[in-house]
Structure formats: structure tokens, C-alpha cells
Amino acid sequence: MIDIILMGIFVGSIYGMMGLGFSLIFTGIRNLLNLSYGQICILGSCLSLMFVTWLRIDPLLSLVIVLPIVFCIAYIMQYIFLNRVVLKEEHGTALLTTLGLALIIENLLLLGMGPDVVTLSAYASYSLLYIELGSINLPLSYLITFFASLLACIALYVFLKYTYIGRAIRATSESYLHAQLFGVNHKKTFAITFGLAGLMAAMSGIFAGFIYPFTPTYGFYYMEMAFFVLVIGGMGSIKGSFVGGVILGVIRSLACYYLGLPYARFIGNIAILIMLYIKPQGIFGWKV
Amino acid sequence: MKSSETPLLEVKDLDVAYGTIQSLWNINIKVDRGMCVSLLGLNGAGKSTLLKSIMGFLCPKKGSIIFKGKIINSLEPWQRARMGIIYVPEGRGIFARLTVKENLLMGCYSRKKRAREILREVYRIFPILEEREDQEAGTLSGGEQQMLAIARGLMADPELLMLDEVTQGLAPTLRETIYEKIKEIKDLGITIILVDEYLKKSIEISDYIYLLTSGHIVLEGYSAEIIKDSNFLKKYFGV
Amino acid sequence: MNINKTVCLIALISLILLIAPLAFSRDITNFLTFFFLYSAMSHMLNLLIGYTGMINLGFHGFIGLGGYMFAISCTIWGLNPLVSFLFSGAVCSLIAAAASFLIYKIRGLYFALGTIILASAFNAWFEIWTYTGGGYGMPVTTFIDPIIFYYGGLVITAISLFIVYLFIRAPKLRLKLMAIADDDMAAEVCGVAVFRTKFYCWVISSFMAGIIGSLWFSSFGYITPKSAFSISWTLIALTSLVIGGSRTLVGPIIGAFIITLIRQFFIVILPHVAPLLYGAILVIVLFLLPKGVWKYIEPIIKRLLS
Numbered sequence: 070m071i072d073i074i075l076m077g078i079f080v081g082s083i084y085g086m087m088g089l090g091f092s093l094i095f096t097g098i099r100n101l102l103n104l105s106y107g108q109i110c111i112l113g114s115c116l117s118l119m120f121v122t123w124l125r126i127d128p129l130l131s132l133v134i135v136l137p138i139v140f141c142i143a144y145i146m147q148y149i150f151l152n153r154v155v156l157k158e159e160h161g162t163a164l165l166t167t168l169g170l171a172l173i174i175e176n177l178l179l180l181g182m183g184p185d186v187v188t189l190s191a192y193a194s195y196s197l198l199y200i201e202l203g204s205i206n207l208p209l210s211y212l213i214t215f216f217a218s219l220l221a222c223i224a225l226y227v228f229l230k231y232t233y234i235g236r237a238i239r240a241t242s243e244s245y246l247h248a249q250l251f252g253v254n255h256k257k258t259f260a261i262t263f264g265l266a267g268l269m270a271a272m273s274g275i276f277a278g279f280i281y282p283f284t285p286t287y288g289f290y291y292m293e294m295a296f297f298v299l300v301i302g303g304m305g306s307i308k309g310s311f312v313g314g315v316i317l318g319v320i321r322s323l324a325c326y327y328l329g330l331p332y333a334r335f336i337g338n339i340a341i342l343i344m345l346y347i348k349p350q351g352i353f354g355w356k357v
Numbered sequence: 358m359k360s361s362e363t364p365l366l367e368v369k370d371l372d373v374a375y376g377t378i379q380s381l382w383n384i385n386i387k388v389d390r391g392m393c394v395s396l397l398g399l400n401g402a403g404k405s406t407l408l409k410s411i412m413g414f415l416c417p418k419k420g421s422i423i424f425k426g427k428i429i430n431s432l433e434p435w436q437r438a439r440m441g442i443i444y445v446p447e448g449r450g451i452f453a454r455l456t457v458k459e460n461l462l463m464g465c466y467s468r469k470k471r472a473r474e475i476l477r478e479v480y481r482i483f484p485i486l487e488e489r490e491d492q493e494a495g496t497l498s499g500g501e502q503q504m505l506a507i508a509r510g511l512m513a514d515p516e517l518l519m520l521d522e523v524t525q526g527l528a529p530t531l532r533e534t535i536y537e538k539i540k541e542i543k544d545l546g547i548t549i550i551l552v553d554e555y556l557k558k559s560i561e562i563s564d565y566i567y568l569l570t571s572g573h574i575v576l577e578g579y580s581a582e583i584i585k586d587s588n589f590l591k592k593y594f595g596v
Numbered sequence: 597m598n599i600n601k602t603v604c605l606i607a608l609i610s611l612i613l614l615i616a617p618l619a620f621s622r623d624i625t626n627f628l629t630f631f632f633l634y635s636a637m638s639h640m641l642n643l644l645i646g647y648t649g650m651i652n653l654g655f656h657g658f659i660g661l662g663g664y665m666f667a668i669s670c671t672i673w674g675l676n677p678l679v680s681f682l683f684s685g686a687v688c689s690l691i692a693a694a695a696s697f698l699i700y701k702i703r704g705l706y707f708a709l710g711t712i713i714l715a716s717a718f719n720a721w722f723e724i725w726t727y728t729g730g731g732y733g734m735p736v737t738t739f740i741d742p743i744i745f746y747y748g749g750l751v752i753t754a755i756s757l758f759i760v761y762l763f764i765r766a767p768k769l770r771l772k773l774m775a776i777a778d779d780d781m782a783a784e785v786c787g788v789a790v791f792r793t794k795f796y797c798w799v800i801s802s803f804m805a806g807i808i809g810s811l812w813f814s815s816f817g818y819i820t821p822k823s824a825f826s827i828s829w830t831l832i833a834l835t836s837l838v839i840g841g842s843r844t845l846v847g848p849i850i851g852a853f854i855i856t857l858i859r860q861f862f863i864v865i866l867p868h869v870a871p872l873l874y875g876a877i878l879v880i881v882l883f884l885l886p887k888g889v890w891k892y893i894e895p896i897i898k899r900l901l902s
Contacts, residue, residue, distance in 0.1 A: 095705065102705040104653075150879060159886070164651065164708070165838050166882045172831065172875025179868040233466060240452045240463050247450040250412070251513055252439040252467030289827055293716060296709045331723040331731075338717035345710050346697055 072205040073326050074319055079211040081318020082218035083276045085311035087291065088298025089222060090269030096305045097242040097262040098147070099155050102164055105146075105171035106270055107292030108178075111285055113139055113271025114189065114278040115178050121192045128189045128275060129213070135275065136268055143267030146170060148260040155259065156245075171288065178285035189278035214276040219311070221272055225265065226307045238262050300341055303351025313351060363426050365390045365548050366411070366442075366517055371420035373403075373410050380406050381572045384420070388517070388565075393549040395559045395580070397593065398569035404552045405447060407569070408519050411550075412444045413437050424517070439467045441516030445523060447552075449506040453495030457486055460494050460505055464512025471514060479508045482541050500531040507538065511547075518542065519550045536562060556593075560584060568593060601901045613750060617743045625746050631856040632749035636808055637833035638840065638848035639756035640801040643763065645834075646842030648797050649777035650699060651708040653830055655805060657715030658688045660824030662806025663813035664728055667736045670814070672727075677737070681810050688806030689799045699794050712827075719825035733820030736813050745815045752811060756804055760845060763797075773797075774843075828871065835874045839881050841888020850890050 087110060094103045116138060117131040124131075150170060154163040190210060198209040229235035237258050241248040245255040274291070277283065294317075302313015324333035366388040373381040381403045388394050396404040409415050411422055413434040421428050429437055438444075452460050461479065465472045480487040483504050489497060494505060503523055510518055520539070524532040536558050543549055543562065553559045560566065560580050568576035568589075576589065583589055617625045637655070644652045665684035669675045675683065698710050723731050764770045776790055813819045832855060840851025855874065862870040885892055 100705065102708060150883070154882070154886075160704070161645070161651070162882050162886050165834065166879055168831070168834065169875045169878030169882065172871050172878065176868045176872035176875065180872065233462070233469060236455065236459055236463055237466060239455060239459075243452045243454060244450065246414070247446065247452070248463070249433070249435040250438055250444050250446065250450070251463055251465075251509075252435050253463075254433075254435050289712070293709075293712060296713070300706075331720055335717060335720035335724060338713050338720055341713055342695075342698070342710060342717070345702055345706060345713075349702065349706055 070323075072207075073322050075205065075207065076211065077319035077322030078315050079207075079215040079318070080280060080322065081315035082215045082311065083273050083280070083314070084294055084298050084317050085302075085314020086218045086221055086269050086276075087273040087295045088302060088314050089225065089307060089310040090266040090273070091292070091295035092299055092304050092306075092310050093225075093266040093269065094263060095299075097238055097266075098151075098259050099158075099242075099245070100160070101151065101155055102167070103151075103263075103266075104164065104167040104292065105174060105288075106266070106295060107288035107290065108171045108174040108285075109139065109143060109267050109270040110274035110277070110291040111178060111283060111288045112142070112174055113274035114283050115182055115285065116271075117275045117278065118182070118187060118189060118192075121189065128193050128279065129217075132272065132275060135271055139267045139271040140264040143270075144260045144264040147263035148256060151263070152256050152259055156256075175285050175288050182285065184284055184286065186282045186284045188282040189275065190280070193279065210279050214279055218273070218276060221269065222307055222311050225269070228265075229307075234258075234261065238265075297337070297341055299351065300344055300349065301351055303353040306353040309351060309353030312353070362389065364388055365425060366550075367423040368407075368411065369421050369423065371407075371410065371422070372418040373406055373415050374418050375406075375415070379418070379572070381410070384574060386567060386574075388548060388550060390548055391546055392565060393543050393551060393563040395563035395566045396550065396552045396569060397556065397559065397566055399593070400554075401571075402569040403572040404569055405521055406572075408444060408521050408550065408552060411437075411519065412442065438513065441514075442519070443510045443513045443515035443517065444519045445506050445510040445521060447522035447525060449502050451494045451502055451505050451509065453493065455494055456491050457494055457497070457505060458490045460509050461486070461512050464509035465514065468512075468514045472512075475512055475514055478545075479511050482511070482538055483508045500527055500534070503527060503531075503535060504538065507535070507542075511542065515547060517548045517550065519552075521552045522554065524553055524555050532558070605901070617746050622742065625742060627856060627860055629742070629746045629749045630859065631852055632746075632753040633808055633812065634832055634836055634856055635849050635852035636749070636753045636756040636804065637829065638836040638852050639753075639760050640804045640808075641830075641833045641837050642842055642844075642848050643760055643797050644801050645837065646844075646847075647760075647763065647773040647777060648794050650794060650798065651704075652711045652801075653708050653827075653834075654711030654713070654715035655801075655833055656825055656827055656829035657711070657718045658692065658802045658805035659809035659812070659829045660715075660722070660819075660821070660826075661691065661718050662688050662809030663736070663819050663824050664722060665806065666810035666814060667734055667819050668728065671735065671737045677814070681807055684810045685803040685806040689803040692799050692802030693795075696795055696798060699798055700791060715825055715827075715830075719821050722821040722824065728819075731821060733818060733823070735818050736816065738814055738817040742815075745811070748811050752804070752808060757845070757849075759800060759804070764845065769793075777843075831871070831874065835878050837888075838878055839889060841890035844888070844890050844894075846894075847888050847890040850893075851888065854889070 091106050094101055094106065113135055116135045117128055120126065120131045120134050121128050150166055151163060154166055193210055199206040200209055200212065229239060237248060237253045238261065241253060241255050241258040249255055297317050298310055298313045301316055302309040321333060321337065324337065364387040368384055368386040371381055371384040372379065384407060396407060398404050406415065410417055413432060417430065421430055424440060424442060452463065455463065461476060462472065465475060485501060486505060486508055489501065494502065497505060507520065507523060524535050527535065532555055540562060551559055551563055563580050566578060566580050566583050567574050576583065616628055641652065641655060644650045662684040665687045666680050669683045670677055670680035695714055698707065702710055722728060728734050763773060772793055776793060836851035836855045837848050838851065839854055840849065841847030858873050859870050862873060
């Protein structure tokens with residue numbers, strides 16, 4: 070059973086990163102629920118696949134190309150389409166704009182690569198390698214993605230806590246009016262925040278692409294996962310998102326092994342709904 | 358204002374409205390470098406409105422705001438902040454979830470180079486903040502938060518510091534303390550615009566006074582002379 | 597605005613719609629049917645989102661549930677189709693009532709996502725449940741030919757429109773609804789029975805969703821979890837609502853019309869161009885005409901009619 074739990078932890082780290090990006094948008098950009106988040110994860114996976122097949126490079130290497138592209142796309146999305154509605158406090162319009170953007174991204178990807186389900190692991194040279202720990206076989210790719218996710222979360226934490234831009238993001242998330250008083254361009258800051266969230270999304274999309282097969286229509290499903298992490302781990306805490314993700318990963322792993330995926334999905338959904346009612350702020354989070 | 362030098366801040370024929378409700382009529386103000394100017398008046402007279410307009414949060418219907426000889430009407434608040442106009446808002450506006458030090462560092466967001474130097478100076482004036490450096494700002498007491506707000510404004514190395522109701526809701530001893538700090542800041546040579554309900558102290562500390570009633574400037578002059586004006590209180594209360 | 601002219605116009609349109617299947621070609625009848633069902637969905641979503649501020653993104657959950665309930669009662673149990681419709685609506689209402697704890701405490705972002713999770717839960721259930729064929733789905737009795745499908749759609753749209761009309765014409769109720777949508781806590785403090793009103797809207801829209809779903813799937817002839825609980829149901833209803841304009845009676849109708857038009861033209865080319873266009877139009881409309889098309893057209897039409 071230990072290997073199942075370990076696998077759960079490894080996969081959970083990816084969920085954690087997914088939830089982190091989602092939380093970053095919600096707390097950093099005036100409580101914006103961005104429905105296109107899942108699509109950005111998939112965008113990361115698809116772009117990676119594209120470069121991997123075109124340039125014949127390792128998926129991990131494709132991060133170097135894909136991340137800047139996704140950052141720019143996310144930055145532009147926020148700056149041009151979303152800043153207007155977010156600053157006007159029109160939550161409904163903002164929500165629906167993100168829905169429109171989600172539809173656009175998803176269907177552009179569908180047009181580009183078709184509805185077939187694909188996976189990135191086929192292109193990684195080490196995807197079949199295992200490390201043996203006693204009686205347990207750990208796939209190398211899982212280990213790599215685990216440490217990469219952990220590193221990314223730590224990097225984000227350090228960035229937000231110790232850099233000027235990071236502080237500006239946190240200050241703007243509390244009050245963009247007061248942040249302006251010290252020279253912070255709040256529109257740019259919101260865009261950077263979404264850009265960062267996009268980085269988290271794309272990375273988690275790529276890492277998830279190692280483990281699970283994906284297709285552009287899975288976008289909303291990824292967003293559900295991010296939301297689960299949020300409900301379990303809580304909003305506004307990096308530690309909370311990562312731990313929440315790991316918990317989700319372990320529970321899912323165990324549930325899938327003992328109950329099979331469909332049952333696990335059903336029970337999981339109901340459990341989240343109940344948790345939403347009882348303790349919506351999650352384990353580490355702020356009050357909702 | 359007898360100085361022949363260009364005033365640091367000039368407001369000319371300013372009309373400001375909240376939507377269709379006009380709140381300022383024909384405001385004309387001059388602030389010279391190094392001066393401490395007080396805006397006096399009852400609640401609702403338009404003092405905060407004027408400061409917010411100078412900062413850029415409100416768009417004037419008519420008139421211009423001139424800073425260091427340049428018209429800044431079209432600039433956004435964050436651009437004006439970067440030019441050196443720093444506004445310490447009423448209600449403090451500190452970032453509750455950031456630590457004291459982080460709040461201060463936010464203050465010098467646009468002046469990162471001299472951060473260390475200014476921080477030392479700020480800690481000299483407000484030693485209590487150094488003690489509470491790593492505490493979350495939201496856990497400070499009201500007076501400490503007020504000092505943090507002013508200190509944060511200082512961190513921005515301001516050319517013009519606008520203080521809006523910085524002693525609001527504080528106990529009398531704290532008010533005295535804050536005014537001592539404001540005096541220290543004034544002695545550093547920083548230009549100040551002060552809006553405060555503590556009439557006696559704000560007249561004492563300032564060089565020049567503008568009295569507003571219902572959105573109009575009804576009286577202005579050097580504070581030493583204004584105090585002697587017998588009509589002053591009448592005009593203050595709008596009688 | 598001249599009342600007589602409006603009444604005449606409505607009467608004329610109604611007459612045309614009534615005889616359409618007999619007078620016009622198959623294609624047009626088909627088009628109109630889709631239009632009816634889309635606008636019915638849009639009306640119900642209008643009730644939830646536009647008038648009570650409950651952003652329901654899991655609407656597809658009840659459409660699928662309705663479809664399955666119809667399949668069970670009509671195909672498996674062999675009940676009369678009309679009874680099956682009512683049955684599926686009733687089951688949807690009951691389950692909606694059971695899930696109403698969602699509306700009680702949870703708001704905004706969490707509520708919206710909660711509804712998606714609810715729909716996912718339904719999806720997951722029907723994947724497991726072998727009674728209805730699990731992931732492979734099951735055939736659904738198609739007792740109706742396109743003409744009956746058409747009239748069914750017409751009736752459902754009329755009912756949806758009527759429901760919304762009732763809600764907003766009753767003067768007190770309309771104010772109540774808008775107060776709730778704007779700030780439900782403030783409304784509660786003013787004595788509006790917020791939960792009760794929301795509850796009714798929630799249950800009624802779920803009932804209608806069930807019936808709409810039943811009609812859809814009885815015309816398709818086959819139901820699978822994937823097609824039943826596809827999020828595109830909600831997306832279409834939502835897009836129609838936004839384009840046409842929420843909080844209005846006519847808005848959803850116009851929005852549904854535009855969406856059906858797009859679908860008609862592009863469904864032939866490539867399957868993904870239509871949703872792409874939905875998304876693009878959604879973003880553009882929200883950018884330029886955030887209140888929806890109807891709010892801008894309304895004054896023009898009113899002038900024409902007087």
C-alpha cells in the first residue's frame with residue numbers, strides 16, 4: 070500500500086501546483102473566478118507536445134520555451150480583456166468573459182490538434198525508468214515531476230515574499246487603490262499575477278501530461294481538480310495548496326486502487342460538496 | 358506666498374464632482390517647497406476630496422493641478438506617486454496581511470535604491486516600528502498603525518507628503534505623539550499638506566492655512582495672522 | 597408604445613410558429629426546434645443568474661439527469677411518454693431540493709464551482725450505474741417524429757417564458773428577486789425570504805431542465821453519460837443569456853436565436869468552429885455590449901411599434 074500512497078503524493082504535488090495557480094488568481098485579482106484556468110493547463114500540455122514533436126526535445130526541456138509563451142498569453146489576456154471588468158467590480162461579466170476565453174482557447178486547441186487523447190510520456194526517454202526502493206518501484210518521471218513541483222512552489226513563495234514585485238502583488242491583492250499610492254501600476258500587477266498563475270497552470274499541465282493522457286476537452290476537468298485542492302487546502306496559502314494537493318493525490322490514489330476510478334470520482338465529488346458546506350475555508354485557508 | 362520660486366504644487370480653478378454632485382468649486386491653492394500647509398474645515402467641506410483629486414483618484418471637471426511646473430491632470434495616481442506626491446489616506450490604508458517591514462518596503466517601491474538609508478531614518482523617528490518589524494501589520498494597535506501609515510509615506514522619499522486625518526480616533530496622548538513626529542518630518546524639510554480635525558495643533562504646526570466650507574475656499578493666510586482674525590471661527594463653522 | 601400593435605405582432609408570430617411545421621421545410625422546422633429548446637434553457641438560467649444571482653454552471657447536470665430519468669421510466673419501465681416527462685421533472689426537482697443545502701450557505705465562486713461538482717457527481721454516478729448501461733449508455737424510446745419534437749419544444753419554451761413572466765410581473769416578487777441578486781444579505785435584513793425565493797427558483801429551473809433534457813434525448817434516441825452531462829448545455833444556455841441580455845424577458849430569446857443561427861451555419865464545416873465562435877462572440881459582446889443585445893435594440897423597436 071505504501072507505493073500507492075507514494076504515487077498519490079507524487080501526483081498530488083502536481084495537483085498542489087494546479088491549485089496554487091488557481092488560488093493565486095482568486096486572491097490576487099479581486100476574487101476573480103477564472104474559468105479558463107483549466108484550459109491554460111491544457112494549453113501548456115499541448116504547446117509542450119507541439120514543441121516536443123517538432124523539435125524532438127525532451128518534454129522537460131520544452132518548459133523553457135512553453136513557459137514564457139504561456140506567461141505572455143496570460144499577461145495579455147488579463148491586461149486586455151479582464152482588467153476592465155475586474156476593476157469595474159462586475160463579477161458576473163468578469164466570470165462570463167473568462168468563460169468566453171476558455172471556449173476560445175479550448176476550441177482553438179481542438180482545431181489545432183484534434184480531439185484525440187495523447188500523452189507526453191511517450192516522448193520522454195526516461196519514462197520507462199524506475200528507481201527501486203526496497204520492494205517498491207518508483208517511476209523516475211514521477212520523482213522528477215514531484216521535485217520540480219515542489220521547487221516551483223517554493224520558488225513562488227520566495228518570489229512573493231522577498232521581491233519587490235512579489236510584495237506589490239500581495240499589496241495589490243489586498244487593496245489596489247492603496248498600492249497605487251506607492252507607484253504600483255495595478256493593471257500591470259494584475260497581469261503579472263495572472264501570468265504567474267499561468268506558469269503554474271502550464272507546468273502542472275505538462276507534468277500531468279507525463280502521467281495522464283490528455284486532450285483539449287479536459288480543460289474543465291483540470292479546473293475541477295484545482296478547485297478540489299482549494300476546498301481541501303484552503304485559499305490564499307501556498308503551503309495550504311501544496312499540502313491540499315498532496316492530500317487529494319493520496320486520497321484519489323487510494324480510492325482509485327480500492328474502488329476503481331468511477332466510484333472514486335462519485336464519492337470524491339460528494340465528499341467535496343459536503344466539505345464545501347462544513348468547512349469551506351479548508352485546512353489552512355482564510356475565512357471565505 | 359511671497360516666494361518668487363515656482364511653487365511645488367499649484368491647484369488652479371479646480372472644480373470636482375462625484376458624478377453629478379459637485380463638491381469643489383473654484384479651488385486655488387499654492388504650496389511652496391518646505392512649507393507645511395493645513396486644509397481646515399468641517400466634515401464634508403471637501404478637504405479629502407481635494408487631496409484625492411491631487412492624487413488623481415478623482416477627475417476634475419474643470420481646472421488644473423500643476424506639480425513642479427508641469428500639469429499632471431492626465432496622470433494616473435501611481436504615476437503621480439512616482440513623481441513624488443505621496444498621500445497617507447484617512448483610514449490608514451495599511452496592508453494588514455503584510456508585516457510592518459514589508460509595508461515599509463512597499464512605501465519605497467518606486468525609490469528602491471535609497472531603501473536602506475531611508476529605513477534607518479524612519480526607524481529613528483518611529484522606533485516602535487523597528488520593534489514590531491516582523492509582526493503582521495493588522496495586529497498593531499490603532500496608534501501604531503497610524504505611525505506605520507505615516508512612516509510608509511516617508512519611505513517613498515516624498516517631495517510632497519499629504520496627511521489625511523492622521524490622528525482620527527486616537528487618544529489625546531497619541532495625538533500629541535503623532536504631532537511631534539509630524540514636526541520632526543517637517544524639520545527634515547519635507548513639504549506637507551495636512552488635513553486634520555485637531556484644530557489647535559494643526560494651526561500651530563503649519564505655515565499657511567486654507568479654510569474650506571462646503572467646497573469653497575472661504576479664507577486663506579499665514580497661520581500666525583489667521584489666528585488673530587476674529588472672523589475665523591465664524592467662517593470655520595459656516596455661520 | 598402602442599399596446600395593440602405589440603399584441604398583433606405577438607399574435608402574428610405565434611400563429612406563424614404554430615403552423616410552421618406544416619408550412620415550412622424540414623430544415624426550418626429543425627432550426628426552430630433547436631431555437632426553442634435553447635431559449636427555454638436560457639430562460640431558466642436567466643431566472644437563476646439574471647434574477648436571483650445564483651450563478652449555476654452545473655445546469656447540464658439536471659438536463660442529463662432528466663434525460664436519464666425519462667429513459668428509465670419510458671424505455672425501461674415502459675410508462676407513457678407524457679408521464680415520463682413529468683416523472684423526470686419531478687425527480688430532478690426532488691434531487692435539486694436535496695442539494696439545496698448548496699444555496700443555503702455557499703456563495704459566489706464556491707457556489708458556481710459547487711454546481712459544476714454536482715453535475716460531475718451525477719456524471720460519475722451514471723458511469724457506474726449498470727442499470728442504465730454504465731459508460732456505454734442506453735437507447736431511449738423515440739416515439740416522436742420531428743413535428744411532435746417541434747411542438748414539444750414550442751410548448752416548453754412557452755412554459756419557460758411564462759414562468760419567468762410570472763416571476764417578474766408580480767410586482768413584489770420582481771423587486772424581491774432583484775434585491776436578492778444585487779445583495780442577498782442586505783435583502784435578508786430587509787425581510788425578504790431569501791432562501792425560500794432562491795429555493796423555488798432553484799427547484800423550478802431544475803424541473804424544467806429535466807423536462808428539456810427528456811425532450812432532447814427522446815429525440816436523439818440514445819443517451820450516454822458523456823453526452824448527457826456535457827458542459828456544453830450550460831455553455832450554450834449561458835452564452836445565449838449573455839448575448840441576448842439577462843434580466844430581461846426578450847433577451848434570452850434573441851440570444852438563443854443568434855446561437856442557433858451560428859450553429860446552423862457552422863455545424864456543417866467543423867464541429868469546433870461553432871463553440872469557438874460562441875466564445876469569441878461572448879467575449880466581444882461582454883466587451884462592447886455588456887448588458888446584452890436586447891437592451892440596446894429595445895428602444896429602437898419600441899419606437900417602431902408606436
